[in-house]
Structures are given as structure tokens and as C-alpha cells.
Amino acid sequence: MTTTVLTDTVPVPAGDPAPSGRLRLVLARLTAARGVLVGAAIVLLLFLLAFLGPYLTPWDYATPNYTAIRQPPSAEHWFGTNGIGQDVFAQTVRGLQKSLVIGLLVALFSTVLASLVGACAGYFGGWTDRALMFLVDLMLIFPSFLIIAIVSPKLRGTGWLAFVLLLGLFNWMITARVVRSMTLSLKEREFVRAASFMGVRPFRIILRHILPNVSSFLIIDATITVGGAVMSEAALSYFGFGVRAPDVSLGTLLAAGTGDAPVFPWLFYFAAALLVLFVLAVNLIGDGLRDALDPTADAGRPARTARRPRRRNP
Amino acid sequence: MIRYLAKRLSYYAVLLVVAVFLAYALSCTALGPRAYFEAKQPRPSAAAVDRQLTALNINDRTPVVERFATWADGLVFHADLGRTIHNTSVNEEFGRRIWVSLRLLLIGSLLGMALGVAGGAWSAVKQYRISDRTLTVFSFVLLSTPVFLVALLLKNGAIAAKNAAGHEVIPFTGYETPNLAGGLGAHLGDWALHLLLPTLSLALGGLATYSRYQRSTMLDVLGSDYLRTAEAKGLTRTRALLKHGLRTAVIPMSTMFAYSFLGIFTGAAFTETIFGWHGMGEWFIQAINEQDINAVVAVNLFAAVVILAAGFLADALHAALDPRVRY
Numbered sequence: 001m002t003t004t005v006l007t008d009t010v011p012v013p014a015g016d017p018a019p020s021g022r023l024r025l026v027l028a029r030l031t032a033a034r035g036v037l038v039g040a041a042i043v044l045l046l047f048l049l050a051f052l053g054p055y056l057t058p059w060d061y062a063t064p065n066y067t068a069i070r071q072p073p074s075a076e077h078w079f080g081t082n083g084i085g086q087d088v089f090a091q092t093v094r095g096l097q098k099s100l101v102i103g104l105l106v107a108l109f110s111t112v113l114a115s116l117v118g119a120c121a122g123y124f125g126g127w128t129d130r131a132l133m134f135l136v137d138l139m140l141i142f143p144s145f146l147i148i149a150i151v152s153p154k155l156r157g158t159g160w161l162a163f164v165l166l167l168g169l170f171n172w173m174i175t176a177r178v179v180r181s182m183t184l185s186l187k188e189r190e191f192v193r194a195a196s197f198m199g200v201r202p203f204r205i206i207l208r209h210i211l212p213n214v215s216s217f218l219i220i221d222a223t224i225t226v227g228g229a230v231m232s233e234a235a236l237s238y239f240g241f242g243v244r245a246p247d248v249s250l251g252t253l254l255a256a257g258t259g260d261a262p263v264f265p266w267l268f269y270f271a272a273a274l275l276v277l278f279v280l281a282v283n284l285i286g287d288g289l290r291d292a293l294d295p296t297a298d299a300g301r302p303a304r305t306a307r308r309p310r311r312r313n314p
Numbered sequence: 315m316i317r318y319l320a321k322r323l324s325y326y327a328v329l330l331v332v333a334v335f336l337a338y339a340l341s342c343t344a345l346g347p348r349a350y351f352e353a354k355q356p357r358p359s360a361a362a363v364d365r366q367l368t369a370l371n372i373n374d375r376t377p378v379v380e381r382f383a384t385w386a387d388g389l390v391f392h393a394d395l396g397r398t399i400h401n402t403s404v405n406e407e408f409g410r411r412i413w414v415s416l417r418l419l420l421i422g423s424l425l426g427m428a429l430g431v432a433g434g435a436w437s438a439v440k441q442y443r444i445s446d447r448t449l450t451v452f453s454f455v456l457l458s459t460p461v462f463l464v465a466l467l468l469k470n471g472a473i474a475a476k477n478a479a480g481h482e483v484i485p486f487t488g489y490e491t492p493n494l495a496g497g498l499g500a501h502l503g504d505w506a507l508h509l510l511l512p513t514l515s516l517a518l519g520g521l522a523t524y525s526r527y528q529r530s531t532m533l534d535v536l537g538s539d540y541l542r543t544a545e546a547k548g549l550t551r552t553r554a555l556l557k558h559g560l561r562t563a564v565i566p567m568s569t570m571f572a573y574s575f576l577g578i579f580t581g582a583a584f585t586e587t588i589f590g591w592h593g594m595g596e597w598f599i600q601a602i603n604e605q606d607i608n609a610v611v612a613v614n615l616f617a618a619v620v621i622l623a624a625g626f627l628a629d630a631l632h633a634a635l636d637p638r639v640r641y
Binding site (some may be wrong): 140143144145153232240268280283 | 329330332333336337340341343344345346454455457458459460461462463466467470473474477573576577579580583584587598599602603605610613614617618621622
């Protein structure tokens with residue numbers, strides 16, 4: 001993308017598709033990488049399960065069935081039932097749904113925040129840079145878990161969207177640092193200088209020239225963040241600082257099932273397996289995207305061995 | 315190098331002061347110890363609650379800055395972290411718990427880092443062999459499992475082993491067997507056995523993260539000309555890899571170390587709670603539920619100091635390993 005922007009004197013609109021050569025290369029690399037395909041298939045299936053699952057079962061996630069308490073998985077209750085006879089399948093798909101939505105929203109929010117902060121710090125430099133980087137350092141001193149846990153009693157009764165904001169608010173710092181350092185080198189490039197000499201306003205330059213050029217990194221990072229956010233959500237909810245009743249998420253399901261796990265494994269392991277499966281799939285996609293989008297990679301990984309003579313053990 | 319480190323240290327000191335003040339203010343606004351006292355049975359009078367809150371320096375009617383000044387004054391001049399909500403000394407509790415946590419944090423993070431660096435380097439040298447693929451799959455699955463889930467799975471495994479064997483095979487609660495008879499050797503063995511699962515749940519996460527990064531930095535180094543030169547001048551492959559390859563490949567990892575320590579700290583809080591260790595993490599979760607401001611701030615202070623120490627260590631490591639760092 002950078003080469004086309006260089007030859008173009010007119011600013012390229014942000015939504016302009018990448019030149020077909022590069023797009024084809026990226027697509028070819030993506031389809032060649034098995035990991036991405038497998039990951040994408042799993043993510044797609046999990047989304048289908050999360051959003052269509054509730055219609056597949058006659059049971060509601062909240063309604064107790066006192067005639068079937070702690071039943072193991074059966075044809076009637078696919079994932080069994082819990083201590084008050086609620087259907088675990090209905091609960092799990094419901095929890096999965098919430099966890100997926102939270103993961104996506106957090107990734108979106110924190111990536112937007114990180115790219116804006118990082119690009120501003122890098123582009124403006126000086127005191128803006130110093131102040132923003134001090135803020136980043138300051139927020140990195142405490143594990144976000146501590147701060148979110150402290151604030152969470154205040155959020156009682158505000159629902160899960162506030163929790164999403166909070167997770168996003170404490171998840172952008174490291175990404176912002178990387179965007180900043182990428183911006184620092186982009187700032188010196190001809191097309192950015194040309195735009196600024198033409199009198200294009202700084203925010204327009206950031207949106208139209210800087211951010212499109214770090215978009216590869218942002219896409220990869222956002223993908224990984226989805227997985228990270230789902231894990232953070234689960235951890236916080238597990239300890240009672242995240243999603244709260246009446247909402248269910250994978251974290252609250254794990255918390256509810258922990259005590260029973262050794263004796264009634266279906267209360268714990270279905271949610272645990274789905275959580276790991278989803279994050280694993282997202283990481284596979286992220287890894288594949290990194291190989292496909294990284295301009296410094298020759299043609300994916302196998303090329304690396306070609307450069308280096310294969311050695312036998314001495 | 316000394317000047318560079320001194321500069322970093324003073325920056326960290328400023329960060330620490332500002333961060334601790336913010337954490338204090340945040341805890342004061344978010345937690346409500348007044349409600350905790352008012353919920354007591356029999357219900358104390360408003361004046362009594364007020365008196366109690368003021369005595370503990372957590373009265374929400376006193377301005378936050380004033381409370382912080384009192385607290386900071388106690389901390390700086392008397393090394394006193396204040397009183398808990400049960401009117402016991404925060405210092406005492408802090409002193410009791412800090413070693414429990416540090417034991418876990420230090421051993422877990424160092425073990426994770428050592429295993430990760432070794433595993434990643436090994437993996438890069440053996441690229442695309444069975445050992446490399448196994449480690450890659452293993453670390454991918456581990457990276458996708460939150461630390462608390464790893465800890466829970468290990469604990470469930472230990473419970474299953476206990477049920478199968480009829481007695482406890484690997485201990486999974488607490489950090490020592492209460493009233494254990496025997497000499498020092500028996501005690502040390504007991505400690506090590508109790509450390510096993512909690513440390514493992516922390517170290518496995520470290521192993522997964524570090525080995526991925528170490529593998530890719532090592533791969534970059536492996537193709538370099540200077541490594542070939544080192545071999546050409548007569549070093550064996552292993553010596554060249556260790557002396558010239560690994561040292562260069564470890565440099566970017568020192569930055570990773572500082573960042574990943576955040577995750578390890580959080581992970582330790584989960585592990586402690588799950589394995590019933592009475593450490594700082596468990597205290598923190600308990601203190602939030604009890605609206606205990608001073609205890610919450612104490613744990614935050616501990617977290618900030620530990621994380622900045624890790625950051626400083628990473629700076630020092632970076633400066634020591636990378637000859638280009640000359641500030």
C-alpha cells in the first residue's frame with residue numbers, strides 16, 4: 001500500500017481498497033495458511049452456536065426445572081442440568097454469546113483508542129507526546145485487574161456495557177506505544193510531509209495517511225485483543241467483578257461450576273472448553289494474519305528455511 | 315549505564331507517587347466503608363460510625379486529599395500503612411502475606427522465563443521438527459487458556475488424583491501442612507510440594523508467551539551472517555549459538571519481561587485465591603468485598619512497587635546485554 005500512496009499525489013481516500021496485487025497476495029497467503037482457515041471456521045461455528053443455539057433447544061437459560069437436578073448430559077438436556085435444574089446447554093450458549101459480544105466490543109473500542117492516542121503522540125510530539133506517554137506509563141503500573149475490581153462495586157446495576165468500556169479503557173496502552181513508534185517513522189515519509197506542506201490539517205493526515213499505513217498492525221492486534229478480552233472477561237467475572245446476574249457469561253458459568261467440577265464435570269468443562277476453543281481460534285487467525293499482512297515477511301514462513309541451509313545434527 | 319539507570323529510577327519514583335495517589339483517590343470514591351459499618355448488627359449510631367471511620371482515616375466526609383496526606387504522612391515518616399476495617403494493623407497483615415506472594419511471584423516468573431527462553435531457542439534451532447511443532451501447539455493452547463483456568467484444571471487434576479489414590483498425592487490447598495512434624499528437611503520438602511501446582515500454573519503461562527517470542531527472535535538471529543562467521547572461525551555450532559545467537563536474541567525479551575510481569579501479577583492473584591494461599595492477591599479480593607480502603611491501597615502499592623521493580627530490572631538487563639545502550 002505504501003508504494004501506491006507514494007506515487008499518488010492526491011490523497012488516497014481512506015476506504016480505497018488496496019491495489020489488487022497486494023490484495024491478491026494477502027488473500028493467497030491467507031488461504032494457503034491452514035491455521036487461518038481452521039481458526040475462521042471455528043470462530044464462525046461458535047458464532048452460529050452462540051446466536052442460533054438458543055433456538056435449537058426448548059429450554060430457557062434461566063428457567064429452573066425442579067424435576068431434573070444435576071442430570072448428566074442426555075438427549076433431553078444436551079449439556080446436562082445444574083443444581084437448580086437449569087439447562088446447561090442453554091446457559092452455555094447464552095454465556096458464549098455474551099462473551100463473544102464483549103470480546104468484539106472491547107477489541108473495537110481499545111483499538112480505536114490506542115490508534116488515536118498512539119498516532120497523536122507520535123505525530124504531534126513534544127508535550128502532547130510526553131503527556132500521553134506518561135499516561136500510558138501510569139496506567140501500566142497497575143494490573144488492570146486491580147483497577148477494574150476496585151471500580152466494579154460502583155458499577156453494580158449498570159449492566160455489562162459499562163464493564164465493556166472499563167475493559168477497553170485499560171487495554172489500549174501497549175498497542176498505543178507500538179502505534180506511536182510506527183507513527184514516528186511514518187511522519188518523516190514523503191507523502192506525509194507533502195500532505196502537511198499542502199496544508200492538510202493534522203487530524204486529517206492522521207486519519208487518511210498515518211492510520212491506513214499502520215492498519216496491518218491494527219488488524220492483527222485487534223484480533224489478538226478479542227481473545228485477550230474474552231479471557232479478561234472470564235477472569236473478572238469468575239471472581240465476581242465482571243458480568244453479574246441476571247446476565248451470564250462464560251466467566252460466571254465457570255465460577256458457578258467450579259465447586260462441582262470434580263463430581264459433576266458437565267457444569268464446568270463445556271464452558272471451559274468453549275472458552276479455550278474460541279481464544280485458540282482467534283489466536284490462530286491472528287497468527288495467520290501476521291504472516292499474511294506483514295510486509296517484511298517474504299512469502300509466509302517456509303521461505304525462511306529456504307534462505308538457510310538445513311543442517312543435520314553434528 | 316549508571317546514569318541511565320538513575321534517570322529511569324527517578325522517573326519511576328515520580329510515576330509511583332502519582333499512581334499511588336490516583337489509586338488512593340479511586341479506592342476512596344469507589345468503596346463505601348460507611349455502608350459496611352451501618353450494616354452491622356446491632357446498628358451503631360451515626361455519630362459512632364463517624365467516629366470509627368475517622369479513627370481509621372477512611373471517613374468519606376473528610377476530603378480525599380486530606381485523608382491521603384494523613385495516610386502518606388504515616389507511610390513516609392512511620393512506615394505505617396494504616397488500619398484495616400477491622401481495626402487491625404495493615405502492616406502486620408502486609409508483612410505476613412508479602413512473603414507468601416513473593417515466593418510465588420519470583421519462582422513462577424523466573425521459572426516461566428527460563429523455560430520459555432530455553433524452549434523457544436530450542437524450538438527455533440529445531441524448526442519444523444517434531445519437538446518444535448509439539449512446543450508450538452502446546453504453547454498455542456496454553457496462550458488461549460486464562461491463568462485462572464489453568465490453575466483450576468491443575469487443581470481438579472490433583473483432586474481427581476486424590477480420589478483415585480485415596481489420599482492426597484499433590485497438595486492443592488495452602489502453602490504448608492499445618493502442624494507438620496519433622497525437621498527442616500521435611501518442612502522444605504513440604505513447602506516445595508505445596509509450591510508445585512501454584513507455581514506451575516504461573517510458569518506455564520510464562521513458558522507459552524516467552525517461547526513464542528524467543529522462537530521468532532532466535533529465528534531472525536539464526537540466519538545472520540555473524541553467526542556463520544562465528545562458526546567459520548572455529549566455534550562449534552552449540553557454542554556459537556549460545557555465545558552469539560542467544561545473547562542477541564534475548565535482548566528484545568527484556569522489554570517483554572516488564573510487560574508480561576503485569577500479567578504474572580494478576581495471574582498470581584488468581585492462583586492464590588484458587589489454591590487457598592493467604593497472599594496479597596487473596597487479600598485484595600477479600601478487601602474489596604469488605605470495602606477495606608487501606609488494605610486495597612496497600613495491595614496496590616505492593617503491585618506498583620513490584621511491577622516497577624520488574625521494569626527497572628528489565629532496563630538494567632537491557633543495558634547490560636545490549637552494548638548499544640550507552641546513555
